[in-house]
Amino acid sequence: MVETIPGEDCKCHEASSFLDWLKTGMWSHTYQRIPPKENLNQMDVEDVSALLQSSVEEESSNPPWRLSLPYVLVATISSFLFGYHLGVVNEPLESISSDLGFSGDTLAEGLVVSTCLAGAFVGSLFSGWIADGLGRRRAFQLCALPMILGAFVSAKSKTLTGMLLGRILVGTGMGLGPPVASLYVTEISPAFVRGTYGSFIQIATCLGLMGSLLVGIPVKEITGWWRVCFLLSIIPATILCLCMSFCAESPHWLYKRGRITEAEAEFERLLGASHVKSAVAELSKSDRGDDSDSVTISELLHGRHFRVVFIGSALFALQQLSGINAVFYFSSAVFRSAGVPSGLANVFIGVANLSGSIVAMALMDKLGRRVLLLWSFFGMAMSMLLQVASASSYLKGSGALYLSVGGMLMFVLTFALGAGPVPGLLLPEIFPGRIRAKAMAVCMSVHWVINFFVGLLFLRLLELLGPSILYSIFAAFCLLAVIFVKRNVMETKGKSLQEIEIALLSQM
Numbered sequence: 053m054v055e056t057i058p059g060e061d062c063k064c065h066e067a068s069s070f071l072d073w074l075k076t077g078m079w080s081h082t083y084q085r086i087p088p089k090e091n092l093n094q095m096d097v098e099d100v101s102a103l104l105q106s107s108v109e110e111e112s113s114n115p116p117w118r119l120s121l122p123y124v125l126v127a128t129i130s131s132f133l134f135g136y137h138l139g140v141v142n143e144p145l146e147s148i149s150s151d152l153g154f155s156g157d158t159l160a161e162g163l164v165v166s167t168c169l170a171g172a173f174v175g176s177l178f179s180g181w182i183a184d185g186l187g188r189r190r191a192f193q194l195c196a197l198p199m200i201l202g203a204f205v206s207a208k209s210k211t212l213t214g215m216l217l218g219r220i221l222v223g224t225g226m227g228l229g230p231p232v233a234s235l236y237v238t239e240i241s242p243a244f245v246r247g248t249y250g251s252f253i254q255i256a257t258c259l260g261l262m263g264s265l266l267v268g269i270p271v272k273e274i275t276g277w278w279r280v281c282f283l284l285s286i287i288p289a290t291i292l293c294l295c296m297s298f299c300a301e302s303p304h305w306l307y308k309r310g311r312i313t314e315a316e317a318e319f320e321r322l323l324g325a326s327h328v329k330s331a332v333a334e335l336s337k338s339d340r341g342d343d344s345d346s347v348t349i350s351e352l353l354h355g356r357h358f359r360v361v362f363i364g365s366a367l368f369a370l371q372q373l374s375g376i377n378a379v380f381y382f383s384s385a386v387f388r389s390a391g392v393p394s395g396l397a398n399v400f401i402g403v404a405n406l407s408g409s410i411v412a413m414a415l416m417d418k419l420g421r422r423v424l425l426l427w428s429f430f431g432m433a434m435s436m437l438l439q440v441a442s443a444s445s446y447l448k449g450s451g452a453l454y455l456s457v458g459g460m461l462m463f464v465l466t467f468a469l470g471a472g473p474v475p476g477l478l479l480p481e482i483f484p485g486r487i488r489a490k491a492m493a494v495c496m497s498v499h500w501v502i503n504f505f506v507g508l509l510f511l512r513l514l515e516l517l518g519p520s521i522l523y524s525i526f527a528a529f530c531l532l533a534v535i536f537v538k539r540n541v542m543e544t545k546g547k548s549l550q551e552i553e554i555a556l557l558s559q560m
Contacts, residue, residue, distance in 0.1 A: 115242040
């Protein structure tokens with residue numbers, strides 16, 4: 053345990069504590085069971101000391117958060133579009149199938165919904181190579197283009213084939229956007245508000261979902277309104293594409309490309325002139341001359357970075373196996389059983405999701421990522437047990453229905469408190485800069501694969517196993533996630549990306 057050093061200010065004490073912590077190898081729970089290797093990429097103590105000394109000499113005040121906020125808000129437009137396109141076909145699906153001539157064909161209706169997932173898998177798989185090759189800003193613009201084109205094709209389609217083509221194009225943009233948004237927000241945000249800014253991604257997704265539901269309300273009264281629903285999404289996609297031309301590029305990416313002067317200029321735009329020198333000094337100490345373009349899939353899956361990639365992939369897998377999408381799929385039926393119209397049910401779910409995301413934003417940089425993850429998954433497990441109780445033969449009538457509705461709202465709320473927003477923020481923080489973009493691509497691909505199979509098999513498993521057993525399985529995955537987070541996830545609150553990377557490298 054690090055002793056307090058009299059006479060030192062708080063910041064010096066923190067730097068000293070971190071150095072002692074690093075020397076003893078006590079890096080939370082994540083890597084303490086990894087056997088040390090032959091210092092293949094290890095920094096010596098002098099390098100670490102120099103970095104920490106530069107941090108001590110830095111101004112005692114934090115960088116002004118207002119400088120980076122506009123760029124974060126522009127980046128979250130991609131998350132808004134992600135949420136919007138996830139929900140845009142929910143209300144109009146009946147009208148779409150009627151107008152395009154496949155009414156009553158459940159397979160065709162399922163394809164309209166799920167082809168987006170196929171496109172998203174492809175987009176996410178290549179997102180890391182695009183973000184590293186073209187830069188974060190160009191990657192955002194590239195993700196907006198298929199969304200614009202796909203929305204237009206869907207809106208103008210006369211056949212099922214045209215609709216599916218448009219949905220695949222939109223899905224490609226949806227898959228590319230979220231990992232790039234997580235990368236960009238993590239790399240341009242000051243450490244002391246990085247968690248808060250990362251929560252904007254989840255909030256924007258919630259607003260997109262709610263926006264698509266609100267836009268779809270007139271679909272039963274106005275013929276062809278579903279075409280307007282698709283066309284409206286072109287507006288934010290165009291704004292994203294244009295505004296990114298004026299946004300700051302990630303200085304981390306510029307530095308890795310050897311464009312040091314440009315990186316310094318972007319740091320000045322993001323942090324202010326007084327913080328440029330220390331920010332560049334940190335980058336210079338963590339950069340060991342590795343070329344991000346040389347990172348291969350085999351290195352991520354079998355090399356020395358396998359453990360962090362496994363942790364990231366497991367977090368996304370457990371997020372989906374918790375049953376969150378199954379709850380969304382089944383919520384309308386549960387609410388209808390309780391006498392609540394499906395439109396009002398969607399509002400309740402949306403409000404619970406948004407409320408949890410706002411609370412998470414307020415707590416992310418106070419309680420930390422790890423605490424929110426632990427309590428979020430635990431709350432989700434308890435919510436699923438309420439669902440199990442409501443489906444049991446011991447409860448009948450209105451009591452069971454109210455318990456089911458309450459459990460469902462509690463599940464969505466607790467999901468939004470941690471399991472929803474934290475993985476997308478935490479993973480870019482714990483991935484070393486050299487592999488950050490490509491590792492995010494691999495983890496997001498796992499997310500989409502699990503998402504697809506949960507959506508594909510949920511109704512079938514519900515029919516075979518019944519709600520009690522299926523919800524018990526979801527509760528078990530939530531409890532497994534609690535154990536996994538407790539044993540493997542480190543806390544990153546308040547640490548710079550370079551401090552996190554140094555701690556990681558010291559144990560590899």
